Amino acid sequence: MSANEENLMNMSDLTSLCKRRGFIFQSSEIYGGLGSCWDYGPLGIELKNNLKETWWKAMTYREDVEGVDAAILMHPLVWKASGHIDNFSDPLVDCKQCKSRFRADQIDLSKPCPDCGAEGSFTEPREFNLMFSTQMGAVTTDSSTVYLRPETAQGIFVNFHNVQSTMRKKLPFGIAQIGKAFRNEITPGNFIFRTREFEQMEMQYFVRPGEQKDFYEKWREIRYQWHLDNGLRKEKLRFHPHGEGELAHYADAALDIEYEFPIGWGEMEGIHSRTDFDLKQHQEYSKKNQAYVDQTRNNEKYIPYVIETSVGCDRCLLAILCDAYRVENPGDKENQRVVLKIKPSLAPIKVGVLPLMKKPELESVAKKIFDGLNKKYKCEYDLSGSIGKRYRRQDEIGTPYCVTIDYDSLDDKAVTIRDRDTMTQERVSIDQVEKYFSDRLN
Numbered sequence: 160m161s162a163n164e165e166n167l168m169n170m171s172d173l174t175s176l177c178k179r180r181g182f183i184f185q186s187s188e189i190y191g192g193l194g195s196c197w198d199y200g201p202l203g204i205e206l207k208n209n210l211k212e213t214w215w216k217a218m219t220y221r222e223d224v225e226g227v228d229a230a231i232l233m234h235p236l237v238w239k240a241s242g243h244i245d246n247f248s249d250p251l252v253d254c255k256q257c258k259s260r261f262r263a264d265q266i267d268l269s270k271p272c273p274d275c276g277a278e279g280s281f282t283e284p285r286e287f288n289l290m291f292s293t294q295m296g297a298v299t300t301d302s303s304t305v306y307l308r309p310e311t312a313q314g315i316f317v318n319f320h321n322v323q324s325t326m327r328k329k330l331p332f333g334i335a336q337i338g339k340a341f342r343n344e345i346t347p348g349n350f351i352f353r354t355r356e357f358e359q360m361e362m363q364y365f366v367r368p369g370e371q372k373d374f375y376e377k378w379r380e381i382r383y384q385w386h387l388d389n390g391l392r393k394e395k396l397r398f399h400p401h402g403e404g405e406l407a408h409y410a411d412a413a414l415d416i417e418y419e420f421p422i423g424w425g426e427m428e429g430i431h432s433r434t435d436f437d438l439k440q441h442q443e444y445s446k447k448n449q450a451y452v453d454q455t456r457n458n459e460k461y462i463p464y465v466i467e468t469s470v471g472c473d474r475c476l477l478a479i480l481c482d483a484y485r486v487e488n489p490g491d492k493e494n495q496r497v498v499l500k501i502k503p504s505l506a507p508i509k510v511g512v513l514p515l516m517k518k519p520e521l522e523s524v525a526k527k528i529f530d531g532l533n534k535k536y537k538c539e540y541d542l543s544g545s546i547g548k549r550y551r552r553q554d555e556i557g558t559p560y561c562v563t564i565d566y567d568s569l570d571d572k573a574v575t576i577r578d579r580d581t582m583t584q585e586r587v588s589i590d591q592v593e594k595y596f597s598d599r600l601n
């Protein structure tokens with residue numbers, strides 16, 4: 160960050176930019192909204208797709224990882240085997256006065272209600288299962304209850320043998336997936352940090368028992384580096400290893416990669432060494448053998464151990480937006496500029512094409528440039544307002560480059576290209592424009 164720059168200070172500035180500029184809208188807004196559900200608008204979905212593509216390429220364009228896309232609805236026994244039906248709950252308390260709900264582990268029950276200030280008004284904590292259930296088929300009986308998956312991981316575990324055998328994989332190898340997950344969170348909020356419907360990008364890496372520690376360390380570094388490569392600043396990232404009390408009963412090691420959001424440090428990704436718990440459970444409940452036959456070791460049979468990397472797509476996108484949001488010359492009315500310094504490969508719009516004025520001779524040149532570039536990169540054609548206003552608008556949505564076509568362009572067959580971060584402008588010949596961007600954006 161440079162000296163005259165300020166970071167995002169509070170989430171409401173970002174929420175309002177996201178709404179104003181078409182990144183993220185409240186779900187069902189015209190009906191008053193639906194709690195903690197959000198819709199991605201035109202710019203939001205570009206950013207999200209870019210992020211998912213970056214993850215997908217990093218995680219599956221390698222010899223040892225394959226991808227899947229499993230169904231959201233799964234056999235109910237999956238969730239019995241995984242432990243979600245019995246254990247996927249948070250302790251819930253209600254305030255008897257104002258009826259607000261809280262997670263008992265997140266507030267001090269000996270203090271007054273944080274919402275209404277009533278003293279000693281909490282109910283006894285009770286376990287609240289976070290899974291959404293629904294009915295499958297036309298007849299509503301208990302046997303047709305299915306769940307919206309609360310994580311994508313189980314779709315990978317139940318396909319371990321399908322992927323291993325069809326793709327002829329040898330250990331160690333991984334299976335990756337991006338998909339929606341649903342949790343009936345007790346206290347959702349902080350914009351898209353904690354929602355009831357979200358997307359996860361998960362990978363389960365299957366290894367020989369005894370080798371899990373090395374792979375846990377390896378994946379921890381690979382995943383940390385991925386966040387740095389997305390442009391997140393090092394000082395805003397840290398590891399939070401799970402201590403004795405935090406570790407899930409089946410895990411032999413776990414940590415979170417945390418980001419410092421304006422609301423404080425929060426988990427963005429979990430790296431878990433899950434032992435052979437999941438495949439063993441599925442073997443027991445499905446009665447299907449989940450062992451791997453290791454041909455490199457005299458056909459020794461064993462249930463693989465698993466290293467999991469699990470990152471929330473929406474939460475990661477939130478971190479990227481928070482990190483990129485800068486206010487330059489804060490408080491200086493003339494020179495204040497809000498700019499999203501987002502990595503060009505993630506930016507929703509790569510190039511803004513701006514004819515200086517609404518004149519047919521300028522527009523015909525501008526349209527030609529736009530049509531050529533827009534085949535390769537998502538571009539925006541903008542005619543409305545002064546050129547200064549249009550630059551500011553592109554800065555606010557993180558567009559790395561703007562091309563301006565002016566009257567000189569008609570004579571010198573060149574345009575001005577402006578860089579978002581440095582605001583420097585270069586004159587580039589029109590026949591070199593495509594090369595200019597392929598050098599910088601590919």
Ligand code: ATP
Nearest residue numbers: 342344352353354357426427428429469470471474
């Ligand atoms: P938390 O402690 O924040 O509830 P968790 O430990 O339950 O998270 P995991 O089950 O490990 O989370 O899920 C992996 C990732 O999925 C998290 O690191 C987070 O990025 C994302 N995630 C989990 N729950 C939500 C949610 N309700 N809304 C948005 N993202 C979520």
